[in-house]
Amino acid sequence: MKSRFIFFIICLFHLSGNICFASDEKRESDFAEAINRVLMQGKAVWLEAEGKKFFGVYNQGEKVTSKGAVIILHDMGGHPDQQPVIHDLRTFLSEHDWSTLALQMPLREVGVDMEDYYVLFPEAVSRIQAGISYAKSNGAESIIIVGYGLGGLMGIYAQSEQMLDIKALVVISLPVPKTENKAAQTLQFMRRIKIPMLDIYGALDLPEVTLSAKDRRQAAKENEAYRQVKIDDEGHEYLHDEGLLVKRIYSWLGAK
Numbered sequence: 001m002k003s004r005f006i007f008f009i010i011c012l013f014h015l016s017g018n019i020c021f022a023s024d025e026k027r028e029s030d031f032a033e034a035i036n037r038v039l040m041q042g043k044a045v046w047l048e049a050e051g052k053k054f055f056g057v058y059n060q061g062e063k064v065t066s067k068g069a070v071i072i073l074h075d076m077g078g079h080p081d082q083q084p085v086i087h088d089l090r091t092f093l094s095e096h097d098w099s100t101l102a103l104q105m106p107l108r109e110v111g112v113d114m115e116d117y118y119v120l121f122p123e124a125v126s127r128i129q130a131g132i133s134y135a136k137s138n139g140a141e142s143i144i145i146v147g148y149g150l151g152g153l154m155g156i157y158a159q160s161e162q163m164l165d166i167k168a169l170v171v172i173s174l175p176v177p178k179t180e181n182k183a184a185q186t187l188q189f190m191r192r193i194k195i196p197m198l199d200i201y202g203a204l205d206l207p208e209v210t211l212s213a214k215d216r217r218q219a220a221k222e223n224e225a226y227r228q229v230k231i232d233d234e235g236h237e238y239l240h241d242e243g244l245l246v247k248r249i250y251s252w253l254g255a256k
Helices: 002-009 025-038 085-094 114-137 150-162 186-192 213-219 244-254
Strands: 011-014 017-020 043-049 052-059 068-073 098-103 142-148 168-172 197-204 226-235
Touching (some): 068 085, 085 098, 085 142, 213 226
Antiparallel strands (some): 011 017
């Protein structure tokens, strides 16, 4: 329970006063406004976590019989329609048996390092829980989390801390930072996860992703439902795979 309240109590003393770390509401608002202006597929939704409203994009699965939902978590500094990965995931999957809910995850100010996001992890857990509740209220019986980059790290943190009511977990380009503090011990989180997990990354991905691939496999060795997939000739942004990333994830989900 203590970690759940870190973002309320971790403050940095500055000459101008005490600065407590919470998500950058102005950045979130700007993203929501920009997405609303051009949103063609899906509908904007507002959820609440820890007494605070946050934005998401929900796509109802096209099949009436669909009972599955995928909750999608964007990369560092991104948003619920981040191109191309998040946009392609939420639109493709909703056309193929799954409802999708892309969440706005907590943001820091522009230009900070990944480690500066770690104090927001408890807030991320609350948002993921709110997303699960929303998906259930819309009839989802089987819920999967798909996290990209930092979103994947937030996802495995949430699962290792809370044992979320989800069926499986997909991480895309999961980073293992070289200087991990207690809030982002990627490999330690992975050792606690026993549900089916897909770890997918590009062969030309970021160093903290590619160089840690073997370590991630070792951390998950006791999880018989863990699988790691490398996409050849593809980098962190997946700009040239012609939908291969999304199709690989869809195929794996279909086997769950």
